Amino acid sequence: MTTVHETSTFNAEASMNLWLQTGLADITKPAWLPAYTIALNMPQGGITPPCFSVIHLPVSRRSRWQGDNVGNGKTGRRAASLMDVSIWVSRQNAAYMAQAMAMTAMLEGVVMGTQTVPFYDYWSNPAVPVLTAYKIVLGDMNIAETETDPNPDIYRRRVLIRYDWTVRSNQ
Amino acid sequence: MVNNEIFVHAEGALRFVQASASGGGASGARVWATASAPVSGTLAYVESFSFTSGQTIQTIMDRGVPTHHKVTQHDAIQVTFNCLYTGDFMAPVSASGATVPMWHLEFEANDAGNGNTGRYVRFHGVAVQSMQFTENPQGDTLALTCVALGMLGPTGTGYLG
Numbered sequence: 001m002t003t004v005h006e007t008s009t010f011n012a013e014a015s016m017n018l019w020l021q022t023g024l025a026d027i028t029k030p031a032w033l034p035a036y037t038i039a040l041n042m043p044q045g046g047i048t049p050p051c052f053s054v055i056h057l058p059v060s061r062r063s064r065w066q067g068d069n070v071g072n073g074k075t076g077r078r079a080a081s082l083m084d085v086s087i088w089v090s091r092q093n094a095a096y097m098a099q100a101m102a103m104t105a106m107l108e109g110v111v112m113g114t115q116t117v118p119f120y121d122y123w124s125n126p127a128v129p130v131l132t133a134y135k136i137v138l139g140d141m142n143i144a145e146t147e148t149d150p151n152p153d154i155y156r157r158r159v160l161i162r163y164d165w166t167v168r169s170n171q
Numbered sequence: 172m173v174n175n176e177i178f179v180h181a182e183g184a185l186r187f188v189q190a191s192a193s194g195g196g197a198s199g200a201r202v203w204a205t206a207s208a209p210v211s212g213t214l215a216y217v218e219s220f221s222f223t224s225g226q227t228i229q230t231i232m233d234r235g236v237p238t239h240h241k242v243t244q245h246d247a248i249q250v251t252f253n254c255l256y257t258g259d260f261m262a263p264v265s266a267s268g269a270t271v272p273m274w275h276l277e278f279e280a281n282d283a284g285n286g287n288t289g290r291y292v293r294f295h296g297v298a299v300q301s302m303q304f305t306e307n308p309q310g311d312t313l314a315l316t317c318v319a320l321g322m323l324g325p326t327g328t329g330y331l332g
Contacts, residue, residue: 069214
């Protein structure tokens, strides 16, 4: 009987979501910035501006090591993904640009303060994930250009955060 | 042994076991004698591995004409590998006194095209000559240069694999 290893992509994405939510919540928001929402299930769940939305874009699972040996009897590869965070604001608010820039700065602050994100095991218990001994390493943060949204009310900024980790074979 | 397919990096494995300091009597540590309750394992995150064996050949002349060779010396085997630093890298051995801490190493090339067997090369009495640490964005590396007293292989069976 095998189970999926703690470093699975499932746990990686969930742990990154937890990190971002916790990091944003730790920031003391200025009074002029309205309460924001975080959408982790876009586009199915929709957005309510001002909003952070998160999706993950797996990039590669590179074979880098002799026999893919990664220790503790496991084989694995080096994984890279992009955390695609979009910031959505409504032009109905006169200060929509200030909102977008402030939310970008919040995101920037969270990323700049983090080098590694610990893995939480959601496979065993999604409600109360368990901290593991594995980690994700954060890489570059880039601001990506976006097309004008088809909804004229919406202004969007898009940020891509690269992250790497070692994904391992099943237990 | 059939030998129709190439071997690649992804099929390899490098394993170690603590060597006996005294080895096998008159033959020194050139034989596969392990330490008491030896620590063994597979080296992880190995990015490159190589070995070089050599011997000195003396060509014998007969009235100025080369007629045959003689092996006058077997060189020590140079073994090098680079791996990522994980913080729990094994010291070769913890032998004390005048003995030199040593590993035995075993390289396995998985021979999946031949009934999932393997090709093994064993290195006996391996001492670490140098260990170079480098910090890198994609993983800190250790570059090890080792010297072995002798080697055996390739063979169809392994001790560690």
